[in-house]
Amino acid sequence: SQQGEEDPQALSIQEGENATMNCSYKTSINNLQWYRQNSGRGLVHLILIRSNEREKHSGRLRVTLDTSKKSSSLLITASRAADTASYFCAPRGSGNTGKLIFGQGTTLQVKP
Amino acid sequence: GAGVSQTPSNKVTEKGKYVELRCDPISGHTALYWYRQSLGQGPEFLIYFQGTGAADDSGLPNDRFFAVRPEGSVSTLKIQRTERGDSAVYLCASSPGQGRITEAFFGQGTRLTVV
Numbered sequence: 001s002q003q004g005e006e007d008p009q010a011l012s013i014q015e016g017e018n019a020t021m022n023c024s025y026k027t028s029i030n031n032l033q034w035y036r037q038n039s040g041r042g043l044v045h046l047i048l049i050r051s052n053e054r055e056k057h058s059g060r061l062r063v064t065l066d067t068s069k070k071s072s073s074l075l076i077t078a079s080r081a082a083d084t085a086s087y088f089c090a091p092r093g094s095g096n097t098g099k100l101i102f103g104q105g106t107t108l109q110v111k112p
Numbered sequence: 113g114a115g116v117s118q119t120p121s122n123k124v125t126e127k128g129k130y131v132e133l134r135c136d137p138i139s140g141h142t143a144l145y146w147y148r149q150s151l152g153q154g155p156e157f158l159i160y161f162q163g164t165g166a167a168d169d170s171g172l173p174n175d176r177f178f179a180v181r182p183e184g185s186v187s188t189l190k191i192q193r194t195e196r197g198d199s200a201v202y203l204c205a206s207s208p209g210q211g212r213i214t215e216a217f218f219g220q221g222t223r224l225t226v227v
């Protein structure tokens with residue numbers, strides 16, 4: 001199945017530092033999406049990067065995509081305590097039904 | 113409404129009982145997804161609707177689980193003969209269409225506890 005695997009599973013940093021999370025996947029994709037989840041409830045879409053893009057920015061977020069390595073990374077710069085959450089990647093294959101498959105996620109803790 | 117609405121937000125039921133969880137997607141969204149999430153795990157895909165039909169129900173764990181979307185908007189996830197292992201947060205999401213480029217919008221989930 002088209003599931004992303006996030007790494008590391010857990011990350012703890014100080015406020016103001018940068019946080020980097022990685023995602024690996026197995027098959028070819030149409031796009032890859034990153035989501036954030038606070039307190040185990042609804043997920044919030046952060047950013048989408050298409051297979052023909054290599055890098056994308058949104059505010060303090062920077063996403064890269066390397067289709068040759070089947071990997072993506074999410075960088076959060078100048079982290080804040082409010083960034084504490086779980087982060088999930090969701091690769092979307094070119095031939096699937098449209099469903100999003102999530103991995104275990106990366107749990108980020110930003111200490112004030 | 114402005115976002116995806118799920119009701120109830122919390123549900124406690126006794127083992128063996130039947131439960132229904134409701135999802136109101138964003139108006140006009142044709143795609144609707146159900147996920148289940150246990151503590152410390154990522155969301156587990158259950159079923160995906162495109163319009164009124166289930167495009168992919170491969171994630172439903174067994175025949176005690178069933179979902180409907182009769183008019184292509186509101187969806188109900190139905191669980192028969194609940195078991196303690198069904199306790200989890202059930203998440204619903206919707207997206208505008210069949211296009212694979214679109215993002216999904218999630219509700220806040222229903223926390224189901226089977227005692």
